[in-house]
Amino acid sequence: MSESDEPRWDLLPDDPEQFFSLSGDYDVRDLKRSYNALIKRFKPEKCPEEFQRIRAAFERLNDALRYGETRNPGSLPPQAQFDWSAPPAPGNQTQEPPDEQTILPPSDIDHDESESESTPLLEFPELYERVQQEPLPDIYEELKSLPHKTPYDYYALALISDLITDEELSFPFWLLKGLKAHPEEPALFELLHQYFLTDQTVKGLGKLLVETARVIRNDRFYYLTENAWDRLLREVPFNQFRQVLEACEANLLDHEVDHMLVFYVHLLKAGLWKADPDWIRMILAQIDEYHERMSYWLELEYEFLFLIRSYREQREEFLKGGPIRKLIDQTIIDYCTQSEQVADRRFLECQQTLVSQRDELLKEFNVPSRGCENVIYLWETIAADVSERIDTEWSPDDPATLPEQTHRLAGQLFAETEGAEYRKAVKIPTLAFVLIFLVSIIVGLLFALNKSDSISAILLIAGCLLLFNGVTFIISYLVADVVTQEFYLSWWRRQLLTFYQSHWFPLPYLAAELKRLNGTQIGKEKFRGMSEVAHMLRNDAGLWFYSTAQRLLAACR
Incomplete structure (x- = not known):
């Protein structure tokens, strides 16, 4: 999809693959690349509606890819995806859950009636016509009284109950009742997954998750509910979060762990900041036990x-x-x-x-x-x-210009006045060491001539002189290092800050190029001290944060 092409909005929400121009064997990285290209054009602050549609499509495909689920449920044939009229399969009949008045507590959650406009009601003209002509409470009571309900009956009950009752979380609980009567029914499962993707209140969410684990008792539970766990972790104390999670996992019977691995790697990104250390160690040990089953992108996470x-x-x-x-x-x-x-x-x-x-x-x-x-x-x-x-139109400086830009920067760092002052300052401790060393040699020779008959005395004074000169050398080196550091802080650092206001190269590349210039002569200029500047540059976290900030703000502009 080129920058000038208008996205195929008509493909959403049913065909997110084609919307993101994905086909064949693609992975999470391909999806993110296409997604990032779109949201650069449709930023949330400028195009909130378009952004929300893109984000919803991305989350749907991203979840399916990460968990190895069907990549695009919308691309399945209607009869395979929405077999609403199928009766319960033999052997799958289960006892109806407790009376709706007990399983569906009062709710303060309101659902937008526009949700119903995107559902396939038009494919069922009888109910669609009845909804227009008859009171919804009558239809609702009639559907509730049916002894054997189809998947579509449960969907209709979920939708109508959401419109006419005050029962808390009635929509998802009806979907759960449908999944209990029709295990693994793909349309009900996908509707429940989409519900968990919405940003609902956390009130009653813990109870809904536990009820979900009693119905979906396999590894797919993690894929189905991941977004709900994100909200719960953000908004409730961790002890409460952990209790709900343990209550859910106590109901799971599946021996598969692939979805669990994806879930916990995702969850720990936030969990490392909220969870207690013992729980973190336990989960990391659990992940390490199945580490060889991780995909490449999961390894990166x-x-x-x-x-x-x-x-x-x-x-x-x-x-x-x-x-x-x-x-x-x-x-x-x-x-x-x-x-x-x-x-x-x-x-x-x-x-x-x-x-x-x-x-x-x-x-x-x-x-x-x-x-x-x-x-x-x-x-x-x-x-x-x-x-x-x-990042839209901004790009860093051409790497090919790095030597030229570095040479110009070096000229500013070692301008005649500052360069002369630096060379003079670093020569002082060096000359002092050389002078002390020569004096110590002369003193040693004179002492040796006077004590030529005492080998032990000569060795003693030689050892003392070596120790003294070693200490002197270390002191002179430290003084030179302090001088270099002071020059960096007072002069070189300011020049580097100015450089990064209008240019951007990665700091390690700039440091390597400065070091390469050390001792070289270009024209009348001979650069000395570049190694010291490069060393300081590599160890300057403040400059690193500043240059990164300048780069990102330039991208925003």
Whole structure:
């Protein structure tokens, strides 16, 4: 699909595969690539309705792909997908659940009547005509009294009850009753899955999940209910969440674990921030037991969990720096625990703050920035993910121009005045060491001439001189390092910040190119000290956060 093509909105919601221009053997990465290309054009703040339709189609296909379910249920023949009129299969007849008045508690959930407009009521003219001509309560009571209900009867009961009763969660509970009478009925299952994808209140959600586990007792339970668990984890205390999950899993009988693996890898992204350590260790051990069954993309998701865990091990030390670090920390938590749309917005808001509070950012990350390796790697992974969804026309500088741009930058870093001052400053500790070394040699020779008859005395003074010169060398090296660091903080860092306001190359590439220039002479310029600048640049977390923020904000503009 080209940028100028209008998406085939008529393909939604029935054919999300064709909507995303996917065919053949595609995977999660192909789907995300197509999805990101669309939401760059239809951003939520500018095109909220279009974005919601794209997002709903993406979630439907993404869930099916991750869990290995049918990729596009809408592409199945109608008779295979919606066999509404089929009677209960022999041997599958089950006793009706308790009376509807007891299983369906009062509800404060309202469903948009527009949902019914997308359902296949027109394929059943008798009921459709009756709905227009007869009171809904009469039809509802008649359907309830049927001794043997078809899947469509249960769907109609779910829809009508949602319109005329105050029973809590009546729509999904009727679908569950239908699935109990018609196990694995694909249309009822898909309708219930779509219900769990909607952002409903968590009131009564725990009870609904437990009831669902009593009906769907196999590994598909995780695929069916994943979105509901996300909401529950966000909005209730973890102990309550864990109790509901354990109550559900106590009802599952399936020996399959593939859906369980996908579910827990997904759940731990947020769970690592809310769950207690014992539960996390238990779940990770459970995942590791079946690690060889993971797909490639699931391995990548699992590796991201280890980035989070590595950061959490250093998190307490990282947070000691000040409010900017706390903002970065909260943004990481939001990315892991909030919906994609909320997480992206907060991540970009954080970038704006980092740029606008540049001085505070640099102050909190001294050079070298110690103990920041894990958070930088994690932040880079998050930035790459967010960038895929917001990056439209912006692109980084052409890598081929890096040598030219670096040479120009080096000239600014070592301009005549500053370069001369730096060379003079670093020569002082070096000259001091050389002077002390020569003096110690002369003193040693004089002592040796006076004590030529005492070998032990000569060896003693030689050892003392070696120790003294070693300490002197270390001190001179440390002084030179302090001088270099002061020059970096007072001059070079400002020039690098200015550079990243108008250019963007990955910091490691720029550092490598600066180091390559060290000691080289181009024209009348001879660059010395480039290795030191490159070393400082690689260890400057503040500059790294700043340059990343500039890149993302440039993409937004």
